Amino acid sequence: MNIGELAKQSGLAASRIRFYEAQGLINQVERMPNGYRRYAPEALQILQLIQSAQQAGFSxxxxKALMPAPGEHKREELIAALERKVAQIEAMQAQLAHNKAQLLSVIDAVRAQPEGVPCSAGQKQVLASIKIQA
Known part of the structure; x- marks a missing residue:
């Protein structure tokens, strides 16, 4: 299929497809005598895989490091990479939970300030509460 068809089916811009090709993520591209690219049907699957993997947090x-060459299998490497990505996500979740708890504490501290007290008066106390929890 040509790049226009592939772009339509994948929902990606032709420039994005050419970028992925230039990065070596799509390598089953045939050049026609007129210079146009001709993509194998598997290119759509590869693009879908790239989109899914990027949504999961893969760069x-x-x-590129995980994409097997034709006939090559990288099962163990793939499993290890997926496990590393899960660990990274769990670390991010823990950091986000910590950040959320800090912000909720700051909200409570701000709410505890008497009405009508200027923000600058309670600013040091609020900042101190953030430092204590960090």
């Missing part, structure tokens, strides 16, 4: 460099 293009990580994807």
């Amino acid at each position: 293009l460099q990580e994807l």
Whole structure:
């Protein structure tokens, strides 16, 4: 299929597809005599895989390292990379939970200030409460 068809089916811009090709993520591209690209049907699956992996947090460099060459299997490497990504997500979740708890504490501290007290008066107390929890 040509790049226009692939772009339509994948929902990606042709420039994005060419970028992925230039990055070495799509390598089953045939050049026609007129210079046009001709993509194998598998290119759509590869693009869908790239989109899914990026949504899961994989960078293009990580994807490139995991993409097997034709006939090559990287099962163990793939499992290890997926496990690392899960660990990274869990670390981010823990950090986000910590940040949320800090912000909720700050909200409570601000609410505890008497009505009509200027913000600058309670600012030091609020900042101190953030430092204590950090």
